[in-house]
Amino acid sequence: MCASPMASSATKAAPLVTIANAFTKPHWIPKFIKPSSVGVKKEEYSIDCTRYQKNLGRNDELKRRVRDLYQRIGLVYLQNTGTRNAEELQRPFEGILGGGGVYTGGANPRSPVEGNVYDTGVSMSSFVHYHHEMAYVDTTVRNVFFTCSDLTPGVDGSSYVSDNVRVTDNIARTPLGMKLKDLGVCYIRKLTDREHYLHIPQVGVYNHWQKSFLTGDMKEAERRARERGLEVEWGQNREMITKYYAPSYEYCPDIDRNLLYASLADHSIWFDTWPLVEHLPQEDRPLKMTFGDDSEFSEEEVAQFVGIYDDHGIQLNWSPGEAAIVCNYRFLHGRPVIHLNAGEVRTLGVVLGEFFKRVGALPGKW
Ligand SMILES: [Fe+2]
Structure with a gap:
């Protein structure tokens, strides 16, 4: 059964299911945008x-x-700023970013770019499914700030955002939308132990719990995970397995209505094309998602869930010195593989906005 994220940190963890899913083929690679995609227009944001x-x-x-x-749209894109300085580019957004910007641990390892600006933490050779930032924990962020500080001319370094207000309106009356509303989702993460892999070549290792939770102490890592509403179990070789039951929808105070707040970015299908991970059987992959009653997504549901975000995709075609703030309720973000030759660069920084504890959907706000 789906436990509320608030309660899950206090309840005793049930035995965790094995990480596995039915999909090995086809590869579920998002298109991000289609000629038919409908979303807010560039001149509007x-x-x-x-x-x-x-x-x-x-x-x-x-x-x-x-x-x-x-306030109106939830997406603001600055062009012709005359600077590439990431901290300077943040200033027009002060008051919206809300004093956030401190990265305190989650899932993707990140390194500082400049000041409180962090790199996006994912290999360029892997695409990133549309996602709400940190939807897999119960303390998430209101918005995300991006800045492009460097991009080799001729390189397509685009990010994409998906118009979640339209997505929510379109999915709401479908069987998948209703199932998501009724059951919620469950995020399962399998984090490896840095010490175990000290002298083992990195094959299949995605993320160590020490790096995710910024501590080498098992008890402290567990405390930090539970603080975020995760159930924790320790597996073989000190593998940390976390499970988070979450509502699929979230109340958005900016527009006073509930919006879908989930995607398949954290499903094991993501790793179908990941170097060092793609060869692994599904049960050995670091992530898995199910519905909140532990049932699997069918192939049709996966196709619909990935596709509906592509149907509402918007391209952010970066030039150096451009910056954007993305409301984490009203938009998802993602990107395709970035192709870089020797000597080419694409430097995109990210700052996480104000943190908030998820409340799920509110009654009467549909
Ligand atoms: Fe992200």
Whole structure:
């Protein structure tokens, strides 16, 4: 049965299911955008900053425009800023980012780029499914800030966002939408032990719990995981297995309605094309998702769930010096594989906004 995320940290963990799923083929690779995709238009969410370049961070008119756009749409994209400095590019968003920006542990290892700006933590040679940032834990973020500080000319370094208001409206009346609403979802993560792999070549290792929870102490890692609403079990070779039962929908205070707040980014299908992981049987992969009653997603449900985000995709075609804030309720983000030749770069920084504890869907807000 689906446990509430609030209660799950206090209840005794049930034996965790084996990580496995029925899919080995076909590869579920998102298209991100299609000619038929429908989402908010670029001219609606973009601001040309040419006339604000001299005082980008202290211009009240720019700050007001950013705030208004964010409230209305939840996506603000700055162009022609005249700077590549990631900290300077954050300033117009102060007040929306809400004093967040400190990365305190989750799943993807991240390294600082500049100040409180972190790199996005995923290999360029792997695509990233559309996702809400940190949807797999009960303390998540209201928004995510991205900045492109470097991109070799000619390289397509695009990110994509998916218009979740439209997605929610479209999925709500389908059998999948109703099943997600009724059952919720479960995120299962299998985190490896850094010590065990000290002298073993890295094959199949995705993430060590020491790096995820920023501690080498098992008890402290477990405490931090439970604090985030995760059930914890220790497997062979000190593998940390976490399980989080979550509602599929979340109340969005900005627009006073419930929105879908889940995707298959954390399903084991993600690893179908990952170097060092793709060869592994499904049960040895680091992630798995089920419905909240522990039942599997069918192939048809996987296809629909991946496809509906592509149907509402929007391309963010970065140039150096551009920055965007993405409301984590109203948009998902993701990207295809980035092809870089020797000497080519694509540096995208990320700052996580204000953290909040999930409340799930609220009655009367559909
Ligand atoms: Fe992300």
